[in-house]
Amino acid sequence: MYRRNTWGRTLTLDFFILWERLGDIVVLPVTSFKNPLWDSIGEDLWPVIAKSVNALRLARQGRVADTATRDSTLEILLGDNGWVDHRENRILYSFDATKCMFSWGNLSEKLRMGSLDCRDEIVVDLFAGIGYFVLPFLVRAKAKLVYACEWNPHAVEALRRNVQANSVSDRCIILEGDNRTTAPKGVADRVCLGLIPSSESSWATAVGALRSEGGMLHIHGNVVDSEESSWTKYVSESVGETARSQGHCWEVFIEHLERVKWYAPHIRHVVADVRCRHAQK
Incomplete structure (x- = not known):
């Protein structure tokens, strides 16, 4: 069998x-x-x-x-050839597997993002790829609009196919190039940073994409299991400092830490849900 x-x-x-x-x-x-x-x-x-x-x-x-x-x-x-149609959680992913990666290990996180209620939200995905999280946000979480940033031309080609194939292209704006220059500013209720081992180079971009009222950042990273506490502290402090440097008076804290999978011995792929909101007076 x-x-x-x-x-x-x-x-x-x-x-x-x-x-x-x-x-x-x-x-x-x-x-x-x-x-x-x-x-x-x-x-x-x-x-x-x-x-x-x-x-x-x-x-x-x-x-x-x-x-x-x-x-x-x-x-x-x-x-x-390497082009393949792969279905996961009733979502179709079409891509050239010889050029674009596909991870089975982060299915739980895609399911988690898809279970959110984003009907009234604008989402920015800074590392869209072929639509790993873009599609769950659009198809399952019913996001109002998703800005999808991606600089790999092979992934962009697949992403364009996938939003069409899943009938969500009318709610997705694809921005090709480096997200540090292409990402929208001041529009997002939620920003996804699904890059490992670290997305830190785009944390400032993510803060800049949030609305003035704040919102949620989903920050992925690979972290040594014994250093989770220090990593989450570093994330919240760094995001808070970045927000202040951009003129925001926000309270920044880790609302949840999702342990996605073991990436290597003693190293986890985790996601910090970072809440940014106006500081309480």
Whole structure:
């Protein structure tokens, strides 16, 4: 029996590998079949593996590229291209998996954002990607309007497709380029900063995007588990100082800390919900 996100026996080999399904592509781990011997018989091997896991296409995961746009390095082993349609929580994500990353591990956070009531809110997503959080905000949380900032042209292409495919393009404004220059100012009720390991370079941009009354920042980060308290203190103090430097008299505090997943041993991907509001007199 082969199931998504479970250990499955492949062929008749004496080991197990963990694989994941992305649309009609089965994605093998980055370390799978790396011996050159496998490539030498790949023309015969890959179709057999694909058939054994009931897949039309087969790929091998790659490391996230060490670039500003964090490109995918997924390798197609069987198939003509990397474009895939992937459904998650009744939302369609269409993208080229060889160029754009897709994380299964942050599903809980996408569900959390989608469960919010944003019907009267304007949302700014500073790191929109292919629409990881943009689509939950629009499709599930019913946001009034989302400004989606993204500088990776491959992700922008996918994002344009996805807002059309999910029938929410009329409530989404895509701003291509560096969010520090493209993000709107003074309009947002809520700002999403879904970049890891750190989005600190855009904290000032996020504060500037909020309305004068304040609002909510969702700040993602990778944090050593023993340093969560010091990190949240640093976040609230830094955002507060930035707000004061921009002329705001706000009370800034961490309303909630969401622990999304383990990123590495002792390092968590967390999200700080930072509330900014007029200081009580």
